Amino acid sequence: MSGILETSNVKMTTPICDFVGQYQESDTVRFHMPGHKGMPHLGMEALDITEVKGADALYEADGIIAESEANVGHVFGTARTVYSTEGSSQCVKAMIHLVSGLADGKAIILAARNVHKAFIYGAALADCDVEWLYAADNKSICECVISAKELEDKLLVMKEENRLPVAVYITSPDYLGNVQDIKALADVCHSFGVMLIVDNAHGAYLHFVGDGCHPMDLGADMCCDSAHKTLPVLTGGAYLHISNNAIAKEYLVDNVKNVMAIYGSTSPSYLILQSLDMCNKYLVSGYKVRLEECIEKLDALRAKLDKYVVKTDDLLKITLHMPGVSGQKLADILRSLGGECEFADKDYIVLMITPDSDMSKLDIVQKAVSEAEKLLTGECTSSVEDDYEVHYHKAVMTIREAVFSNHEIIDVTEAEGRICAAPTVSCPPAVPIVISGEKIEASDIEVFKAYGITKVDVVK
Ligand SMILES: Cc1ncc(COP(=O)(O)O)c(C=O)c1O
Structure with a gap:
């Protein structure tokens, strides 16, 4: 773990907060967006600026945002960490896009089944194939804890079939709190030359537990953290981390900003950026204790x-x-x-x-x-x-074909035998019950009902 965390009150710069604070005090006449011009309709508008001179630009950062991102990368001990103002949802899509760019031809990602729906949209947009890992003793759609042995067996089969995935994708912690054995899974992945990417939306704090239990401490190549879920960061603030030991590290480090830009607004929130910036100070000021x-x-x-x-x-x-x-x-x-x-x-x-x-x-x-x-x-x-059973599914079309198909919304009671188009989820946990491209079975309908889902989006 980075030495910066070992003492409280380490000096940490907050360049984004400093800039915006000075801008607010300067009483500059705002001939720029946003339309509120700093007037306090809600109260925080004076701090809500846009990419004015000196404010840097999130996707071409070389000023205060670059400095703040370097600070957080130092705190987490990564090769590069970039900010998201649109949650882990943006980072998940960017991670899928990045690893898909490493494949010869169409990428295959091997993913534990309990993905967040952002993964499905990411797979549809990047047009990659997804092979699912199931855990036989799951007790909920929210969980899918995979052992190193199960992963190794699966990768051996895929290797024999000459279709190794470009990456293994897991969610840890999941919505219920299950944490995967990331170190063991990373070792297996790396023995096959495959990357391990982790949806760590719920686990930003893990770097500060003991000697560090964050995916970046345990051997994952890349991960995302919803900083807003467990740290004092405004909703939407998240990190995409690239490990110092990542496979294809230089490619990931060089391309991450451009790929994040594909999935982000050209008007990132400076309120969220300030909140991420201030969090760096918080993390080195006695947070661990x-x-x-x-x-x-x-x-x-x-x-x-x-x-x-x-x-x-x-x-x-x-x-x-x-x-x-x-x-x-x-x-x-x-x-x-x-x-x-x-x-x-x-x-x-x-x-x-x-x-x-x-x-x-x-x-x-x-x-x-x-x-x-x-x-x-x-x-x-x-x-x-006693009453939960794992529902295994077979895809009849790709995720992309299903998501971009001509589709219609129907009552869940009429859905048996139809092909799922957009992932239907209850939010939270936003874990799809049936994945786009899969046939909806009678047993799925019971699960939809249990989650209060009455309508589903199916291929016409
Ligand atoms: C496991 C998981 N991954 C990703 C996300 C998306 O995160 P965000 O809300 O930061 O976009 C969530 C949101 O709840 C989640 O639970």
């Missing part, structure tokens, strides 16, 4: 809720499963006590906490669980372990 304290408190809470805690390695999530009480019901109870969860479905409730959370209010989780326990009567029969 605050994170450790926060994790200790969460461990104590988990111990109290032990009976219902789903054991995962995502240290900033509490995932609960109460047989006999749905996740949605528990979410309703929590809401009645003044708390709002990140995600709830029929089985789980997921709570996300950070060092910025008000720890004095954590006890409402326990109160909600005690209230929920009153609803339990006699023997509980409902259990995710």
Whole structure:
């Protein structure tokens, strides 16, 4: 892990915040966008500028944005880190585009099935083929934990068939908090000369845990972090990281900006950029200690809720499963006590906490669980372990063909046998139940219903 993190209050520049602050104070007459001209309709407009002289340009950065990105790259110890103002969604598409450019002919990506829908759009736009990895003991569409052995066996088969993927793609942590064994998976990938790319949208904080548990610390070639999910960054702020040891490092480092530009607006938000810039200072100013304290408190809470805690390695999530009480019901109870969860479905409730959370209010989780326990009567029969089955699917057209097909929206009850066009997801977790190009089976319809999905987009 980069030495910069070992001491608190390391000097860190915040060039974007400094520039915008000075611009605001200069009282310059704004003959430029945005149309609010800095007037406080919401309150923050004075800081919301555009690419004026001196403000640099996100996709051609060589000034204050380049300096700020170099700062964050130094913090995470990467070959290059670039900012996204459009979330990991933008970074995921850019990562797929970048690795597709490395293939001779059409790229194949081997992906664990629980991808976020941004992956499907990325695969459609880059027109790559996707082969799926399933985990037989999955208990939810949100998870797909792959062992190094399973990955090795799959890559051996693909090698024998002379169609090795250009990259393996995994999601870690996933929405429920499962963390993959990135080191072991990276070793397997690299023994085949294949890149490992990670959707680490939920795990920016992992670099600051112990000696570093972030994908960049554990051997992944490239990953994205939604900084906004676990760090004090405005919604939309994210990082795309390229490792110092990445396969094709120079190609990735040289091309990442141009590829990010393909998927981004030409008007990136300077509010988000300032927030990412300020976060660099936050990360080197005692964050590691605050994170450790926060994790200790969460461990104590988990111990109290032990009976219902789903054991995962995502240290900033509490995932609960109460047989006999749905996740949605528990979410309703929590809401009645003044708390709002990140995600709830029929089985789980997921709570996300950070060092910025008000720890004095954590006890409402326990109160909600005690209230929920009153609803339990006699023997509980409902259990995710019993009633979830992995749904294997067969594609009948490519993701791109399906996404760009002539399509129509129909009622889910009429969808059996039809081919999925746009991925239909409930958001969160935005994990597709059926992937574009696959036939919808009767069993999928039950899963759609369980996630409250009533309409699906199918090929005409
Ligand atoms: C696993 C995963 N990947 C990617 C994304 C997209 O991230 P963003 O909202 O930053 O675009 C999400 C969003 O929830 C996610 O859960």
